[in-house]
Amino acid sequence: MATVTPDISVAPEAAPEKASAQRPYPGALVVVEGTDGSGKSTQLYLLKRWLEISGYRIHFTEWNSSPLVKSATRRGKQRRLLTAVTFSLLHAADFADRCERQILPLLHGGYLVLADRYIYTAFARDAARGCSPKWLRNLYSFAPVPDLTFYFRAPLDIAVNRIVAGRPKLKYYEAGMDLGISLDRQESFRMFQERILSNYDQMVETDHFVLMDGTLPVNRLQRQMRDLVRERINLEPFAPKRKKKKRHEAK
């Protein structure tokens, strides 16, 4: 097994801090990243609830959820047909489908798009499986650069315990059994997550992650997240329009 740590942080195209004005679309893209058990999905759910209750134009999209690609992924996992490369390509096809049919049209249509996991998941996870970081960067080069990327980071033990406690048995690919690093699922999962965590850490600088402490209480973390969204994203265009009032005035 290769012991050389892959350099995940291949310099991406310039990703300026506050770039929404320079983008070729009026929408905005906010993504959450982090290892399993880092709390990111809970936090994005709460952010989504906050925005949708207030009537904002938003769309939520999740990693590995395209119906077009689903049956292939399921078959590949059940029958253990997947290699590092085909695992990666199927997830890229899934992403491409969501990107071309949801994310890009909605960004052009002026939506605030929230993504639970994005291309950085592939960079961290597929590189941990042995794919070349450079190949991965090229594979996903068609993806729009997020306006804001939250990286929820929890120490390895905490994250692993959160997952292992809630699950009777870890799945084969989830545990990284295909890497052949350990015959024990929990041990394999832990080592796999450790690699992923280190890959994520390498991208904090190069991909402008906003680091979030996944060990903080849920509501405190959510407050931080909402403050940051308000601060970094101009929410005005996504706010509900007050048409009714105007109509009344006209009458």
Add this chain to the structure above:
Amino acid sequence: MKRNNSNAGTDGRKASATPKSGNGAGSSDFASRFYGIPLPGVNIEELSGPLIVLEGSDGSGRSTQVTLLTEWLESEGFAVQTMGLRRSLLVAQDIDGLLEENAVTRMTLALMYGTDFYDQLERRILPAMQSGLVVLADRYIFTLIARAAVRGIGRDYLHGLYEMALRPNLTFWLNVRPEVAFDREFKKAHSISYWESGRDMSLSNDLFQSFIRYQSMIKREFEYLANRHGFIEVDGEGSVSEVNGTLRKQIAERLGIRNTHYRPSHALAHLWR
């Protein structure tokens, strides 16, 4: 192929020794068996079998030739493994499904074909080559690159996607004019396929026009690829036996087969036109 862009006079003889790119396709240099980085976990030295690729549009006679070459090689004592598009265990049926719907977009389709390709390569072709089988590919990455490129996906992107593909030892391009391909395809199926006429690209409402325009675009991509990757261009408009003779001669030379004489068995005699 004419590719001597008038280099002022006739001193092209010396110059031609220099930078003919892509000619590595015929070399048996194992260090360059992959285009870019190697596939994870593959030991290049174990890949002894040769990889022979046949490219060409629908109606170029490609599949017929693969069938005949397989029989010839087997009669000469070589075991053959074939590959093609949409033949992977992993996603072939899913791509069939996608092609029937109109929901799929170009990048998704390109990546599903990529998955189909690498699944065959990693789980069927590499093991076959390690066992010394001759691999015959009925289409390869070049068709996939050409199809995606005419739909606006960048060539650099596509070459990056396929940089872990194996470099073929021989790549034949059965070149036919789009009009000839149209005649042959129509005779075979009595209709023209949605994808082979590029109808997703809205080129023309007239199916004949659409087919010709689409196949001409593909052909231009192939001309570029032929130069870059050192294809051996074969006139696909010749008879089946003529084309087969040309292919056998080249392959025999590569594999060290002395006897290039071949007559198809009774089972395949109907192909011998």
